[in-house]
Amino acid sequence: MAILDKFSTLAARYDALKQSGSDPFSVKFDDIISSVEGVVNGKRTVLFGTNNYLGLTFDPVAMERSIEAIRQHGTGTTGSRIANGSYKGHEQLERELADFYGRKHCMVFSTGYQANLAMISTLVGKDDHLIIDADSHASIYDASRLGHAPVVRFRHNNPDDLAKRLARLKDVPGEKLIVAEGIYSMLGDTAPLKEFVDVKREFGAYLMVDEAHSMGVLGQRGRGLAEREGVEEDVDFVVGTFSKSLASVGGFCVSSIEGFDILRLAARPYMFTASLPPSIIASTISALETLRHEPQRRTKLRANSRRFYNGLKDAGFTVGPEANPIVAVILNDVAVATAFWKRLIDEGMYLNLALPPATPNSSAFLRSSVSAAHNDEHIDFAIELMTRVGREFGLIPDAEPDYSNVTQFPRVSAERPAARASIAPARRREADVGAGMA
């Protein structure tokens, strides 16, 4: 066991968490009924703990294309594109992503995590400088450890601090790469990209934006924060993932920089891992088409986000700074947050418990993500439940908002479905945005 001794503190904390009666880090779904509903501990549960922003995980067209791709091209590629070759689908997806973003080049990776690992660790070397936001996602931090560039962190979303740190490097040779995110995955806040662009220009740095949580969510065409802020020209590299709005798995980077393709022979997380299987490529291409041609999903997502965010805020909760699909309720106390989380899952709402050290400012909070496939009933159920529990816990004032129109969720049955067949109709119907519950 000695080799695991270094984890004893972590193990003790985890045991303490489990002794409180819940284990938020190993939730098991008895079933997934739709993109926004599942069954947990035998109870029909509304899902607010996914990143299924456009509600496409059960999209019938994507599912059919995925199945057809398996029939035609098999279940996997069994190797990396460099050593074992590319399929037509890999190249088609790269062309379509480049076209969607209006860029010359695209590289597709096996996960979003690897997209960051590959791009960041390769673009800047030992004679360059990597400048990252202090609240960066783990994949950005891990990329900084895989690469050889010295790393500078600037204060979260703080253009003045970014400028101060770049000023210190002004006369130091080497390229400078700034990395920021579109929507931050914990609190749902957005980066001040216009100000970052001013700083980048002043110091002649490169800028990469990870649009993992903002692709399909922000911007008129759904390209993300850089599109919404009108600064795409100044973003040299856009990184993203297929695991959120595009409802599959994988990642990408697009850019118009000259000579981009040499990265295929330099980026180790691209070269030394198996490429995405045909089924994933096929469903991702389909989801990208839907993202492009169904802007109403984005409109619905925004309306849902505002409804949920404002509902919680009006109830008196401390929420994150912006009404985006990621909605954080800040509770600070780990024990309270854990007990709150457990009550919610026991009563049919699944969301994420975010605890230190993974959280900004070492706070404890409940992180929800809203989907275009949620309907008003799902959202009002969640607001009502959180409000009731929040009052019971003495976390919010006891005022009485009017929930007279809200129907109890779940309407169907709080019991485990007797047989899989009993939930099949719901599974088929749900693909429509805003579709009602069974």
Ligand SMILES: Cc1ncc(COP(=O)(O)O)c(C=O)c1O
């Ligand atoms: C900002 C950010 N970048 C990258 C990733 C990694 O993406 P994936 O889970 O698709 O590997 C995530 C995942 O949550 C993320 O939040």
